[in-house]
Amino acid sequence: xxxxxxxxxxxxxxxxxxxxxxxxxxxxxxxxxxxxxxxxxxxxxxxxxxxxxxxxxxxxxxxxxxxxxxxxxxxxxxxxxxxxxxxxxxxxxxxxxxxxxxxxxxxxxxxxxxxxxxxxxxxxxxxxxxxxxxxxxxxxxxxxxxxxxxxxxxxxxxxxxxxxxxxxxxxxxxxxxxxxxxxxxxxxxxxxxxxxxxxxxxxxxxxxxxxxxxxxxxxxxxxxxxxxxxxxxxxxxxxxxxxxxxxxxxxxxxxxxxxxxxxxxxxxxxxxxxxxxxxxxxxxxxxxxxxxxxxxxxxxxxx
Amino acid sequence: xxxxxxxxxxxxxxxxxxxxxxxxxxxxxxxxxxxxxxxxxxxxxxxxxxxxxxxxxxxxxxxxxxxxxxxxxxxxxxxxxxxxxxxxxx
Numbered sequence: 235x236x237x238x239x240x241x242x243x244x245x246x247x248x249x250x251x252x253x254x255x256x257x258x259x260x261x262x263x264x265x266x267x268x269x270x271x272x273x274x275x276x277x278x279x280x281x282x283x284x285x286x287x288x289x290x291x292x293x294x295x296x297x298x299x300x301x302x303x304x305x306x307x308x309x310x311x312x313x314x315x316x317x318x319x320x321x322x323x324x325x326x327x328x329x330x331x332x333x334x335x336x337x338x339x340x341x342x343x344x345x346x347x348x349x350x351x352x353x354x355x356x357x358x359x360x361x362x363x364x365x366x367x368x369x370x371x372x373x374x375x376x377x378x379x380x381x382x383x384x385x386x387x388x389x390x391x392x393x394x395x396x397x398x399x400x401x402x403x404x405x406x407x408x409x410x411x412x413x414x415x416x417x418x419x420x421x422x423x424x425x426x427x428x429x430x431x432x433x434x435x436x437x438x439x440x441x442x443x444x445x446x447x448x449x450x451x452x453x454x455x456x457x458x459x460x461x462x463x464x465x466x467x468x469x470x471x472x473x474x475x476x477x478x479x480x481x482x483x484x485x486x487x488x489x490x491x492x493x494x495x496x497x498x499x500x501x502x503x504x505x506x507x508x509x510x511x512x513x514x515x516x517x518x519x520x521x522x523x524x525x526x527x528x529x530x531x532x533x534x535x536x537x
Numbered sequence: 538x539x540x541x542x543x544x545x546x547x548x549x550x551x552x553x554x555x556x557x558x559x560x561x562x563x564x565x566x567x568x569x570x571x572x573x574x575x576x577x578x579x580x581x582x583x584x585x586x587x588x589x590x591x592x593x594x595x596x597x598x599x600x601x602x603x604x605x606x607x608x609x610x611x612x613x614x615x616x617x618x619x620x621x622x623x624x625x626x627x
Contacts, residue, residue: 261573359601
């Protein structure tokens with residue numbers, strides 16, 4: 235633990251969530267999972283895991299093959315949170331869109347819900363479509379409160395670039411992207427915009443054309459971000475992180491290209507800011523690039 | 538049925554090559570990535586349980602997923618044998 239005690243939760247929690255991990259975060263991003271699970275309760279969010287969770291599943295794949303699979307397998311995850319009496323929270327944009335859209339459809343269409351429950355009954359399960367699906371950004375911005383984060387938490391003295399990811403633009407009013415930008419802006423010295431900020435990471439393209447996804451998407455973003463001279467690239471989407479990590483490995487192996495800017499999760503900034511030490515949430519582990527310069531700037535600030 | 542529709546044949550569902558191994562992992566472990574010893578160690582160092590509370594920890598969830606896939610007959614549709622995890626179509 236840092237010399238400064240983490241911010242105490244002084245408010246009675248009204249938010250009860252089960253956190254949906256997805257496929258990537260628990261395996262490749264333990265620093266993000268740990269930061270979320272440790273920090274949100276400090277900020278008043280009653281948080282547990284969605285237990286027994288499986289792949290969300292990928293809506294883009296399954297809707298094109300068989301829509302029933304998307305709805306039924308998504309319902310299997312949703313019902314785990316429902317049985318725990320909690321709303322579901324996701325950080326990965328892809329998982330969020332899959333589960334949010336499936337839940338919305340099942341709430342609006344009783345026939346689809348009936349069909350899904352016929353299949354779920356085969357595995358002795360049932361879904362009532364009684365819960366909400368919320369993004370981490372919505373929970374932080376609307377429930378913890380952007381004003382509270384802006385006024386109560388210290389900034390990490392770094393300059394960063396953002397990668398929102400395509401699925402963050404799910405809502406026409408663009409509120410998730412605005413939440414992401416404002417929340418990050420509240421936690422660092424400067425968010426540096428760049429022309430390719432909205433460009434796709436290449437994850438979906440990777441299923442069909444690995445070279446295009448690596449060289450025309452991931453590398454183009456990396457080039458643009460390197461030119462900014464920032465300390466970190468901030469993300470919340472595990473799917474995008476997975477693609478970036480894959481792209482970094484391929485580019486280094488094939489052409490000796492190095493992307494030496496660390497990719498960090500928004501929750502890590504939050505964890506540092508509320509008073510957790512980097513090693514409390516495994517900040518140094520399994521990184522694509524060293525986070526020592528960020529830690530050094532943070533620790534020099536607190537001395 | 539064959540007498541009425543003699544021209545009907547099993548139709549190959551065009552799955553992209555990149556998707557095929559993902560589906561095998563999905564239906565084998567419930568998720569797209571396995572847990573390795575290195576992952577377990579890193580998770581513990583990050584203050585987490587070595588095995589996450591996902592289908593990795595609850596193998597019955599994988600059985601449930603296979604039950605659902607069989608109930609929808611999707612395994613037949615995509616030509617994947619859930620017992621051997623081999624595709625009927627190359």
